[in-house]
Amino acid sequence: xxxxxxxxxxxxxxxxxxxxxxxxxxxxxxxxxxxxxxxxxxxxxxxxxxxxxxxxxxxxxxxxxxxxxxxxxxxxxxxxxxxxxxxxxxxxxxxxxxxxxxxxxxxxxxxxxxxxxxxxxxxxxxxxxxxxxxxxxxxxxxxxxxxxxxxxxxxxxxxxxxxxxxxxxxxxxxxxxxxxxxxxxxxxxxxxxxxxxxxxxxxxxxxxxxxxxxxxxxxxxxxxxxxxxxxxxxxxxxxxxxxxxxxxxxxxxx
Numbered sequence: 030x031x032x033x034x035x036x037x038x039x040x041x042x043x044x045x046x047x048x049x050x051x052x053x054x055x056x057x058x059x060x061x062x063x064x065x066x067x068x069x070x071x072x073x074x075x076x077x078x079x080x081x082x083x084x085x086x087x088x089x090x091x092x093x094x095x096x097x098x099x100x101x102x103x104x105x106x107x108x109x110x111x112x113x114x115x116x117x118x119x120x121x122x123x124x125x126x127x128x129x130x131x132x133x134x135x136x137x138x139x140x141x142x143x144x145x146x147x148x149x150x151x152x153x154x155x156x157x158x159x160x161x162x163x164x165x166x167x168x169x170x171x172x173x174x175x176x177x178x179x180x181x182x183x184x185x186x187x188x189x190x191x192x193x194x195x196x197x198x199x200x201x202x203x204x205x206x207x208x209x210x211x212x213x214x215x216x217x218x219x220x221x222x223x224x225x226x227x228x229x230x231x232x233x234x235x236x237x238x239x240x241x242x243x244x245x246x247x248x249x250x251x252x253x254x255x256x257x258x259x260x261x262x263x264x265x266x267x268x269x270x271x272x273x274x275x276x277x278x279x280x281x282x283x
Contacts, residue, residue: 030091032044032075032076032088032089032091033071033073033074033075033076033088034070034072034076035065035067035069035070035071035072035076036070037076038065038076038078038088039062040062040063040064040065041062042061042062042091042094043059043060043061043091043092043203043204044059044061044062044078044089044090044092045057045058045059045060045088045089045090045092046060046078046080046086046087046088047075047086047087047089048085048086048087049087050075050087051074054089057089057090058080058086059092059201059204060080060082060086060201060204061080061203061204062078062079062080062088063078063079063080063081063083064078064079065077065078066078066085072087074087075087076088081203092204094207095207095222095224097209097211097220097222098152098211098220098222100211100213103154103211103220104213106154107154107157107161110161111159111261113257113258113259114145114148114150114151114152114257115151115152115153115154116141116151116152116153116154116262117153117154117157117158117159117161118137118138118153118154118155118157119156119157119158120134120156120166120169121134121135121138121155121169121185121188121189121219122135122169123168123169123171123172125158125164125168127242130172131241131242132236133235133236133238133241133242133246134241134242135189135192135196136196136232136234136235136236136238136241137238137241138155138193138221139192139193139196139197139232140232140234140238140262141153141255141257141262142197142221143197143230143231143232143254144255144256144257144262144263145223145225145257146202146206146223146224146225146226146230147225147229147230147254147255147273148225148256148257148277149225150222150223150224150225151223151257152220152221152223153220153221154219154221155169155218155219155220156169156213156216156217156218156219157218163214163216164216166185166216166217166218166219169185169219170182170184170185173185173188174188182210182217185210185219186208186209186219189208189221190203193206195233196232196233196235197230197231197232197233199228201228202226202230204224205223205224205225205226206221206222206223206224207220207221207222208221208222227278228282229282231252231253231254232252232253232255233250234249234250234252234253235248235249235250236248236249237249254267254270256270
């Protein structure tokens, strides 16, 4: 695999690019491939591409990709239940309790993603409830709104990725999580694999979590900081976040 070979570039892959052909390494950007522009097979300055924010750049380096988990690995994770690096979610945006769409539930998934990014990474399984019952994705599929000819699985994955990037507002987060639909025990579940981030991740929350999935949902706007702990996901105050990042990451951000 060579970032100068057009045939080696795949849409959606994580790469480091330079905006100028000869930018030094410290100016390279961590991003994802949106479109390949180069038509030559070999490009000495790196294959020219369009990146996540619609700018053009030149591929300089590939970033380590995710390896999908096996059915046995997923079974073991579910058997061990929720841990510091594994989380179960009944659905993405479907209320099992009220049997209706509930957009605010998506923020609960984003909260776990951000917490894993701010910690040591982890895995989220959507479609299995807290009692380990495999519910599948039928209801989330029903509200995914696929384009004409688009597979329903692809539509759901696209919806989740768009929702997450909208709430996190950080370009590099696209390279820190991988989302795919997985066949498990004759049903389909969604797996989100998350890597830890080198930068602190905050969430744009638009719903009060205490009112989520109720008749009186309260809309808000705040930027909390979450961390995954042995006791689950916890929100840190600005001071706690500063102390945590300096202690765990060795750098300051406030």
